[in-house]
Amino acid sequence: MENTPLLGREREYNEVHRFIEERLSLTHCKSLFVFGACGCGKTSTIHRAMRRVTHRPMAFDKAAADAANKEKRSVKGGNEENSPAAKRQAVKRQREENNNNNNNNNNNNKSSMEEEEEGGAANGRVSLSLEDAFQESAMESTALIQGLGKQRRVQCHYVNCADMSSQQLCDALASSFRTAQPRMDIHTRELMQRIETLPKEMTASKRRQKNTKEEEEEEEDRDNMSILSVVGKRKGTTSSTTPLHIFALDEVEYVRAAARGVLTALSALSVELSSQLALIFISNQRELVHVPHMLLKELPFEAYSVETLERIGARIVASADFTNAERQDVQLSPGLIAYIAKKAILEYSGDVRQVAAMCRRLVYTAQQELQSPSPTQRAAVQMEETPRRYSTASSVSSSTHAGAVNSAISPPAALSHTHMNINNNNKNNSKNVNNKNTTPTTTTVVTLAQSQKVLRGPAAVSDHVFTYVSNMPEQMLYVLSCLVVLAQRQQRDKQLAQSTVTGVPPPTRRSTHNNNNNNNNNNNNNNNNMNIHNSLMEPGTFTMRAVHRLYTALMARRRFPAMTPAGIAAAIDGFADVGVLTRPQKRGGDDVFAFTTAWPTETLTRALTTRSDGAENRLAEALQELAVIVGV
Structure with missing residues (x-):
């Protein structure tokens, strides 16, 4: 995905470069909050934008390059290219090729621009093709970053925060510092030390909460005086050679609960040291409650059409x-x-x-x-x-x-x-071909x-229930969890309806009200009525309104952004395409659908629980919350 074009995200790509330019010029001290659905190109766009402006390769790219080099060496089976002379020659050839390519591109651009100015109107080209659009977007992004890197350097970092504690997150940030810039200046070293001591400062602040109000006020005054003195010193000592470190923190919604305070401390540190640290938060949710809204600049990634x-x-x-x-x-x-x-x-x-x-x-x-x-x-x-x-x-x-x-x-x-x-x-x-008469x-x-x-x-769909559940998007899995819990509730209600308090099935009563002359006809009618009643009580039949009500309650309980009724209807249609559900049918004022026999409820429950063991979202917890809401 990194080597392909921007896939329709040219505007967001330019917005990231504009944010970096604003932070370089100290226009504001906000952090960039990137949010959108899964698979809408957030991470790849941020990677492309940061690779364009970073002074040194990111630690994330260095790790990937080292792994690729190890694979190449294992395939080749020799170390012929590891000598210093061979490396110097390869670097020299690469520089010569880059210089030649730049000269050729400049000449081609000048000639193409002149030809377009002369013959563009004559040819009557009104609409642009897809490749032209990608080329124009690349030219716009190039114009945006012309001023970047001339006065100050920019060093970019990328860290995935999923399932990290506070100490693990700070260690990952410090490791990215050391890998990207082995020889750090004094300001970068101080910034790294401040980040490494954030967990200890958070623990100390929790202990200070037990003190009296007077002691807290005195400590706050001391902290404010120390912060002002440090900021005043840094304002006088910060040089133009100190790089601006930009950290892209991905999947911040999946960080551990104890580490959420680190995100708040990092945002405060980026405000305090606005000339040295900038943050980009990447999330699948629309809200980032750990950071004040006034310190965020939002960049939404709309879903693809x-x-x-x-x-x-x-x-x-x-x-x-x-x-x-x-x-x-x-x-x-x-x-x-x-x-x-x-x-x-x-x-x-x-x-x-x-x-x-x-x-x-x-x-x-x-x-x-x-x-x-x-x-x-x-x-x-x-x-x-x-x-x-x-x-x-x-x-x-x-x-x-x-x-x-x-x-x-x-x-x-x-x-x-x-x-x-x-x-x-x-x-x-x-x-x-044997038949010569017909062509x-x-x-x-x-x-x-x-x-x-x-x-x-x-393979058939029913043979790969676990595989398909593991590949489904998060919102569809929540809808599927609602369907499974509703089916369990319907199964329990049916068992209760078929037995009395003592556990004996209730007798039929309609046949006692009929005449003796029509006993056979009445018995047949009673059997048909019981079958109709049992079919109505059969588990696995749902209405769109009931599913939407339960899904909304689950999202409100978990404080997640919920889909609209149209999104739930699209998810139901997607399940019908796969073979999980039947097609919704109009009955009265609502749509009715049911589970198919290819996907048993027990298998779906085990697949959801198995996926939650090693996945980012905890579907087992969602099933428990749904059971509490429904009352299973």
Whole structure:
């Protein structure tokens, strides 16, 4: 994701650079608060922006580069390039290549700008393509950071705060200091020492709360005097060579409860040392209660729309590593890319990473099918294995790529679900066709079920309950937890309704009010009425209103931002696409749906509990809270 374009986040990318420029000029002392849904490109955009302005490589990138170098060395099996002379030569060659590339880019930019000024209006170019948009956004971001790094240096850091204690978080920040800048100046060393002593200061402040009010006032006066003296000294001694350290703290909502005070202390320290420290908080939630709102500058990442995901998927497919011959043979239709975008919206809450993974998986499948044996050979093997499906060789097309099926085999499916067209002009394969009277079709299609097979895998959904639950987004898992707890409550209510206080099933009473002449008809009617009553009390049937009410209560209890009713309806549709629920049906003034037999309630409960063991969110706690709300 880091090597790809910004994926529609050019505005946010420029806002991050604008924030860094404001902190360099000391316009304000606020921290940047980045929030948005999972998979909307927050972390990747922040990484790209910080890599553009950092003076030295980040410790996060150094660790990834070291791991990659170890893998390369293990593959090569030798240490030929580890000598100092070889390293110096490699650095020299890299510098020469960079200088040549910069000169060529400058010349090309000048010539292209002159040509565009002269011939742009004559050519009548009104709308920009997707690549032009990415290039223009890159030019805008370049213009924003022209002033960065001339007067002062910027050193960026990245730390993931998930499941960290206060001491672990401060140690990670100090380790990032040491890794990124081995030779620190005096101001950076003092800043690192201040961060390392934050847990001890927090413990001491908790102890001071037990003192009397007079002692607290005296200590506060002393602290204020010491802080003012320190700030006055630093104002006079801070030089222009001291870098501005920017820390990006990711997943701050998953930090441990005891470490939340460190976030508050860090924000206060960034205000006190505004010329040396700046913070960027990254969260999936809309609120950051540990830091005062007046000290935050918000940068929301809106969720991707279907059209944006379609453009991203089309660009990923267009940038696939195909040869010229393969590009003529393989053509992915926009219908399939639109299906991928809608699938990502419904099942993954618009996660752009899932769109990229599915598009690359389809491209990889097409490449593998192109390298497979000829279609006629595969058709002969399939005729031997399944003779009923392929009775004649004339029904087999001369081209079958990427799991595609000939349109002559299933014309209704081809007319209703056309998602991928693959053209093949191989003349050698056309000679092997037995039927010479009819010309073989060169267009093949993939139906909806087969495209789902390519996207999800060949196995059935019911065999991979744990896998699908582990890949679901967080909000859909909360909705699924509500459904599971409601089903458990309905199961308990049904058991209570079928037994009396003594545990004996209640007798039927309707047959006693009928005449003796119509006993048989009345018995049949009573049996039908009991069956209808039992079907109404059957667990696993829900209404949209009940699910929304329970979900809202859970989000209010956990103090999480809740989805709208439209979002819950989209989640229910996503579960129906996977096969967990039936399609909602209108009954009266509400939508009614139920669990399918492919996903048992017990299996879903075990899958949710298993996912919560090693995941960031605690679904077991959510199930317990739902049980308390419902009264199970």
